Amino acid sequence: GQQLNQSPQSMFIQEGEDVSMNCTSSSIFNTWLWYKQDPGEGPVLLIALYKAGELTSNGRLTAQFGITRKDSFLNISASIPSDVGIYFCAGHSAGGTSYGKLTFGQGTILTVHP
């Protein structure tokens, strides 16, 4: 089956620093999604990417859909304490009228020190 490798597994940073995490896939995806999950809660959608090469921002977050369609990265600029959480990449390769299953990365645990 499809595999997503997400790195790094964890990050410990100071408030104000920029953060970067990425995902690589063993196969091509048509859609890349980035989620944030707080303990005991559901994943919250941060950014959705639909085209190879697409660069999308959402406030301090920026994500890109890799040209090869096998990778994506998420950047967080000027981190703040509430950025703490687990960040997941997810992708699917469905097309046409089928919006298929998401394959998730293993997650990046982000800790921000004030």
Add this chain to the structure above:
Amino acid sequence: EPEVTQTPSHQVTQMGQEVILRCVPISNHLYFYWYRQILGQKVEFLVSFYNNEISEKSEIFDDQFSVERPDGSNFTLKIRSTKLEDSAMYFCASSAQGDQYFGPGTRLTVL
């Protein structure tokens, strides 16, 4: 802002018992999903549902699992005879296009 809701937030059951997890997807969405997340692990796909039938299911989604859209708003996941290894967070998600929005989850504990 529309959101996916799930009930109950926590369900404790005895092994072998049946459980039904309930979801109300976002109202104009047509595609519905169930995922699960075992503690400390990544989210795993269980099943997708469109036009009142299953579109795709994973190996996890065996004969003990079933899904139903009993009316115009609810989407349910039934586990007929729970096992200890079914203990996990179960998330419902819905989508109109390529993005998927998740509910807050139901924590299922099987004793």
